[in-house]
Amino acid sequence: MDWRSMKFDWNRARAFLVTAEEGSLSAAARALGLTQPTLGRQVAALEEELGVLLFDRAGRGLTLTDNGLELVDHVRAMGEAASHVSMTASGQSRSVEGTVRITATEVASAFMLPAMIDRLRAAHPGIEVELVATNLLRDLRRREADIAIRTVRPTDPQLIARKLPSEVARLYASRTYLDTHGPFDAPEDLSEAQFIGFEDNVPFIEFLNGMGLGLAERQFAVRTAVHLVHWEMVRQGLGIGVMLSRVGDADPTVARVVSWLDPFEFEVWLVAHREVNSSRRVRLVFDWLVKEFCALPPAV
Template identity: 60%
Template sequence: MDWKSVNFDWNRARAFLVTAEEGSLSAAARALGMAQPTLGRQVSALEQELGVALFERVGRGLTLTPSGLELMDHVRAMGEAAARMSLSASGKAQAIEGTVSISASEVDSAFRLPPIIAQLRQMAPGIDVEIVATNSESDLRRREADIAIRNYRPTQPNLVARKIRDIHGRIYATPGYLDSIGNPSTPEEYCEADFIGFNRSGEFIAAMTRFGLSLTQANFPIVSESHLVQWSHVRHGLGIGIMAADIGDAEPDVAQVLPDLDPIVIPVWLVTHREVHTSRRVRLVFDLMAKELARPFYG
């Protein structure tokens, strides 16, 4: 359909635009300060006027149909033009406001995100940030988060992903703990050492084999699914654990174990949903995170 040949009410177009950016009628209604049923009627009226479905429901949220995606570009341009006219008349700078939800691992949430969020607060104080600190995968398609940091390339459709860089995983322990086990110098000499892992399954043991370490479940007297708990126990001299090298090297209480061995290479991807990426505030946060995550962590 040639959208430019269709004349429709701007209030309906704005209702569509904000609903697409917010991901649900309830969130859009709050953003516009209007009743949800009224907003829903405006969106439905626009669909009837155009003769197409603009949204489909996914869980508790809404996702754009192909027709909705096509219309989005035109309506966004209209909205930006209207905003520029208003700003020109008032002489005010355009504010970016609203909430952005970021899903990241416990380690990324605790170490990498704080300096980025500090910059964001200076750049756009109107943006509120919700950090979902989890080592599980948040479903961006169901709007469990707006942006996610992941260590693998996503394959789901309708996701926008950018490879940021590779980080190196290395193993660490305190000098005191290494002294207590005789400061081993070869992988074979670590077969009796204590390691702190995720669980007692073979996953962590398999990861350690990449360092040339032949371990069994007996090497793991302490386990925790929390990466921060693992790292805290390493820092307190209770055993050996793995950490991203830029974070581990910035910790003065620990030292690399077997530093001459090849590291585990861990990719870093930044991901958002295709429709959410059309939001100005999400794009701003996404671009800032992409820039800053490319830098090593310096503590």
């Protein structure tokens, strides 16, 4: 290989890749923490260096040219290789000290993980934890997180996953709401009940109706995108909502709404990039979480 002929600038290539994936210079600049003019100059310099046009400018957006489409897969592979180098190097240099970023749902982050993290920190004080509480999926391959707790099995072959004990959720309402509007002894009794919905509420209604409840959209007059807000509204008596049974049953201000409805069971997966095997601190936290989740009392 002629090493002297290789003058490819990775910063320019990275600017091109992120711009292609984000769809505009402004979005790519935000993602990289650069100014838009700086990013634009890097992309233009790469085009000049290669002697090809990589983007067609259409209004405020950008679309890849044929040359850009041909190049982007190669640059993406370079990005993944660079990420592997970073993950391996940081794992070797930091040993069992340093930050591990965990992403989990809002409910798991608020009600399940704090005690687990407290015990982890007591046993391994060199480990620092950044907890990203979100119901959105984070991209482990781009290091948006080191470890993820998900309710669906990942399909990406670059990820490793460990199936944890399943969880169950049920319908809950405040005891004052049930005293006023209950009891709900049959599905038809719920026809006038108020439910707390979610921002994307159609799948939630379809799921509940698939369980035989026959609910109407008008019964979801209050909605929120945040599950913790959803739960607080339930606790304060605004209507019926859904929560993990291990959380709802432990709260004295609420009670299960119905006894005749089967619980909502779902899988739980602990996920990390395959490079977890080269990072002692990420491996330690991954194995710790497996032990903690498996030690929980069975969900009922």
